[in-house]
Amino acid sequence: MRARVPRSSSPSARSVSSRPPRCCVNHTWRFITNWDYSLGNGGSALPWWKILASNRREGRDHATKRCGCRRAMSEGSKGPERSRRRGVIASRRRLDRAMSQAGFRTQVALAERMAEREGLDSPPTYLVSRVFREQPVDPTSLERVAATLGVESHTLYRTSSEEVQEEEEDAVPSAGSGAPDGTPTPSPPMPPPSSPSPRRFWSVPLILLALILGISIVFGLRNPPESTFTDGGESPVPVETPVRTLALLQPSEGGEEAETIYSVVYAALESIEPRLFSPLASRTLSFTHPQEAREKLGVEEVISIQWLEEGRHRGLLLHLHDARGKRLLWSGAWPATSPARLADRLEKELLRNLRLLRAGKERVASLYPGEAALRHFLAGRNHQSRANTELNIKRAISRFEAALLASPDFAQARAGVCLAFLDQYKRGEDLETLSSARRACAVARKLAPDAPLVRGANALALMYAGESQRALQEIEEALTLHPDDTDLLRWASEILLSRYTATGDERFAEKALSHAQRATEIEPGYWKTWLVLGRVHYYSGNPRKAREATARGAELDRNPILLTNLGSIEFCLGDFSAARNHFEEVRRIAPDSYIGDSFMGSVYYMLRDYEKAEQIWSSAMRKLAEDGDVEDHAGWSTLAQIHTFLGRRELAREEIRKAIRRAEADLASEIGMAETAAYLATYYLLLYELDSPGGPTPAEAATIRELIRKGESVPSPHGQARLAEAHMKLGEMEEAVRHYRAGTATCPGFGGHPPLDPIRAWIAERETGGDATPGPPETALR
Template sequence: MRVPTMDARQFIAELKTRGVYRTAALYCAGAWALLQVADLFFPILGLPDESVTLVLVAAGIGFFPAMLLAWWFDLTPEGVVSGSVAANSGVRQAPASAPHILELGMILALVVSVGYLYIERLQDDGATAPPRAAPGERPSIAVMPFVNMSDSGDMAYLGDGVAEEILNLLARLNELNVAARTSSFFFRDANPDLKQVAQSLGVGHILEGSVRRDGEQVRVSAQLIDTVTGFQVWSSTYDRHVGGLLALQEDIARQVVDSLQVVLSDSARQRLDQPVDIDPAAYDFYLRGRDFLRQQADEANLSTAVALFERALAISPSFAAAWAGVCDGVLGRYVQTLSTADFQRADAACQQALNLDANAIPVYVSQGNLYRVSGRYEESLAAFSRGLALAPATVEAYLGRGKTHAAMGEGPAAVADFDKAIQLQPNYWRAYNELGTFYFTRGDYLSALPLLEKVAEFNPDSDTTFHNLGSMYYMLGRVEEASRAWSRSVELTPSAETLSNLGSALFYSGDFSGAAQRYRQAIALAPDNYRYWGNLGEALRFLDDQAPERKQAFERAIALAEEVVQVNPSEPLPRAMLASYQAQLGSRRAALAYLKPLHQTGDQPISVLYYMAMASDMLGMDGLALDALAQAVELGYPPHLLAMDANFADLRSEPRFTNLLPAGKEKKQQ
């Protein structure tokens, strides 16, 4: 028996007769309308974006059952009947005509368009979308560095400065979430897709622009982009005299706030509208100084930055931000040189900045760092907290406060602040560096290593990065990697600290003459740093023909360390080192005067315990020396370094000392 067949024309006619065309068109139109309603009202109702996707999925799943029902059943005046009955009711189907073909084409187009919308929506939801502020949440924005379009290549500082000042204005508004400068500026030379930037920084809007300077005229173009839609929310181009740059930045900040439809409090509006009267030339010097502060914190950059801030102040003596810049630059230099004169100068500059503007965020960050360095920890915490009250997303304030908590021995609070900084700026190398350094100083080298290696990824041309990484490798016993990292650091910028570390590596290997030469090079770069003079004295101790220079080195180290103690009386490390220096000069009474209070204090960091052990050993107090070394090893001091340390050669026959060495520890564990 022959099975009946149906050709294509008959099948199309059958679809039309059974009402499948009409059902498909109605279904697609209804799905389209439902999607538009969901896309519009679900966010208003506070439902997540996934809810719209679920509507699409449900509509897609329901399409095929609807077509099957349309094939088998039909709605007639007599009620619901079988589609086959309606199709075979005796009505002869007309052949396909032009209107019928047009009708079929329109239905297919509608089906395809809805299908395309469905696929596109699923693809969009499959990717990570930049966050859009939900009802009641603060809008979020990142300010990108403005591109330098000037004919002169040395004007890059101008675009960065304009962007940074706009960012600072917006960051002072509690009604906005503003990505910090170091995060947005991370993408300066990468030319990434804006959606990629938004996903990385967690913002819904991006402000970008360009700056072109021609003599005394400046053209600034700016545009605000919605990172979800990719559309411009606002854009404008300004032609101004360079003297109107500050007012222009304030105008752009207002335009951004208005475009985002942010409702500002009276105090926030007052901060945004507060007039600033600064000489254009002074402001230009200030921007140049900030540009040098953003670079590697070596002696050359810090000195150049300070000189530029001073030129700004020579024109506008009441420019508070420039005084804060002087404080930052000179304090950065003090950390490297430990020169008391640098500290006093930084202190005076910070105080002047605070007197001129008590609401300037950079002033409180500078003040907090200054208080921490001088051991005034409670005042330091108060200054950082004041800065965070003015701008809750100030990462430098979290980092400074974390370092203050660390200096106070409050480890969990320090980690919480460092983690908050990383959360706010996931691309900021300094945040990882501070947390890694925190773990390093506490002997937790395995926790510190991945953080410092991440710093090297973010900051591959920084001598400080490779200096810290080399120290990390060395403490882990990876001496060759440490030497390579330190050598790379010296290639980038010969810093005193790295040269001193290279000297210490030679010291542990028994090359005391080579170590002394490295220490002399470090002293040439930082002649007021007591640690380098002390290191030189320790190396010369093992060179019999260098007794006069050794005595001179220790005496200089003692004089400089005593000045540091006056700056920060609560810091134990210089006191422990003073005890060691005095002991090596044979001044027993002076050594004990520094040493005894340290033993009475209780828990001490690894570095302090090391010098306590050295001083005790030199004074013939072997039991106290071994106690301090045991505590240091327990906290994380590497036993392999202890085995190579010539400073404790006279203790190597002691069983307690032998048990601290790698072989002794392994034997003890067995």
């Protein structure tokens, strides 16, 4: 009876036998290469290079059946007996499952983790490869692998049930083999054992086989095989195409904001490429350099996040690091509280950009601004977040131009240039400046039609060009796409407020108030949101709420614009002392600006100190001319009134003509039409008083009445005061009193306007039967 070595179920009892006798080798190689069968059957069998890929165990089993090689191998019938190499064998299936659960995608990554864990100089790739090829290893070596995988070593042992299963699978014929009717085709007849094969045929296949096996082993050690698993994790699924591994590194700075953006980028990558994204190390590890992360994690690609901050604006750059080096993947900028639908943009654009870069197309860098351009842009926007002084405007323009030099197609930088030119236009109203702003906005609109900054700048350009209806449509469409953008909300309030002052339609005021309140809720730490809210409250007839909102803004930034508005509101309420304090602070902060002087001159004008008022107002208008700012028609008219009270009629006539020219230009461009019409009516009446003591002609009176009709809808209190003055000079005291009461109900301080003294006297005479002494009202003396 033949002696058989029983196969033990214990892995440690499994051994590798000594060298087999020659007959076993002959029959094993003869079966694998199919050399004799190809010759004996007319070449109908499969060629040897395809048979080489089959399981070599069939060759050994065939050799056993032919000449009892198993008995010979077990007994060591020929040759000197060698000592057996013993060890444990791990299950490849269990190893793959454990490696997948531990998050390793390759055997190289596992070996590198072992080296890092054990402090080795080089990764033990040979040991890992041997374990995964189900070769016997020392139990201690398997324990090292198991410890790195985070499992017990005994859970990785290969059992006898798995071996029997493999033998049964080897015995099943391959699919598609057999006769045409589906019945299995019997194996080709074996040649007689006594028929020897010519020795000359053995040399060629043996040499080829040795070369192929050597190349396979070397390639296997350098590139260990990878497997993916089904959801159940029970059986390996062959990988059809190479799987890329991708890791996202956390930013090293930025705090909670950067962590939030990191989560957005993380979610976008998971949604667009779940198979290609490796969560390993994304949240737990950090590296000093992305290429170091690539090598240590054993991944093909790493995405790094670069976070930029400048004032209330933020910037983000994503770089892809792979074998080709560092390449720009995505970049963008936004206000800190308004990320502009970043998640949607990333999910749509990251997938496209990854495909382009992997295909070797480098045009992604031309689609986005680089780091230098982004830094210049953020600095320019930071200048625009401050008060709109001439110096801040010039600084912003220089920064945006530097950004465009680095990235000519940077749409947001062109929108920033547009906004800066519009700020210049508000100061000087140069039509060429307005044309430059519109050209910059038009280019930005073509490059990025849906960007919130681009849409908002274009809407403001339309408003200043007199196309208020198109401006309103543009800003509303932008808010539909970006409802939480504070800049868009502010600009929408400004456009709606201009429509309200021009038409008196309360619906515009209500929407303007809603947008302004929403802006302060989203970004309460930005002073311009409170500035706009205060303006809306003031022009809507609520100066006390306007004072409260403007004071909140002044707590954040005590700049000349906020302090001037705060003083004007106190002026409206009749508290001239508080107003004077604010205007004095403006003069200290900006001694070269005309704003502080002009409003301080108005205080002395209301107090009837005409000499002091004339001195301060003249200084203010000189500074206005030196700064190149837009001529203030209200300023020229106030100076003309002062010179009238001082008896300087020629100076008054010259100054009121300047006021008329400026007001006519504003009316033609639809800037505050109702209010400007009311002002212009009083300017014409004053000019007729100075030029012709008999008053206006019937044609001139008809022109003035048409202006008054246009100004009837003016909602502002100072506009009502101007209408009262116009009706008084036309002898229509009932209408004059009506407008006077409407204006002083909101702003009692305006009742002290010197030209309105006759109205106050007329009211006092009708109500008390006495005579009222001309002068400022009692509320103005506080």
